[in-house]
Amino acid sequence: MYKTLLSAVAAFSMILSVSAASAQDVWSYSVKFVCGAAQTDPREIPIVEPGFYATEINIHNYRPEPVEIRKQVILIVQDNEAVGREPNFVGVSGEDGIALPPNTATMDDCLRIREIAGVDTSNLTIGYLVLQSTQEINVDAVYTTTGGEAGQFPPSIEVERIEGDQI
Incomplete structure (x- = not known):
């Protein structure tokens, strides 16, 4: 009986260690995105400054x-409303996946986010595209904006490398 119990504990420990090792083979990238037209009510503090925002996310294997x-x-x-402002929080709105062949790249943008989440991204939409991959990859976010209600600010662009975390 004691040997059976000891064997069961050893087998369970081995299963846990294999599960832990498998979990370390997953890379996670949380990419912030901002999409659409930010319109403000003059009586309220805006979420972001008025303007049009777009994000393009490059994924390179x-x-x-x-x-x-x-x-x-x-x-x-x-849709210009903060649905995840504290104390509220939000969960996953949509999921997708892809098998990226060797030495290839793809992108997700505001149109693709609309397809995955099933929302209109022409109005202000802010959130995260979370990528979980079986290997480390390169992920870059390209943020563009045209500012102001009358276009009084010139367009701007920023590129950011997103670092992954092993989970």
Whole structure:
């Protein structure tokens, strides 16, 4: 009986260690996105300054083997309304995935986020595109904006490399 119990504990410990090792093979990238026209009510403090925002997310598999990527969209602002302002919080609004072949790249943008989450991104939409991949990949976010209600600010662009975390 004691040996059986000891064997069961050893087997359970091995299963836990294999599960932990498998979990370390997942990379997670949380990419902030801002999409659509931000319109403000002069009586309220705006979420962001008035203007038109767009985000494009580049995903590059530089490896010699395919990479499986799972995608989740989490919306914090939808249709100019802060749905995830504390104390409220939000969960996943839509999911997708892709198998990216070796040495290839793809992109997700505001139109793709609209498709995944099933929301209109022409009005202010802010959130995260969470990428979980089987290998480390390159992820870059390109943020563009045209500012002001009458276009009084010139267009701007910023590119940011998104670092992944092993989970």
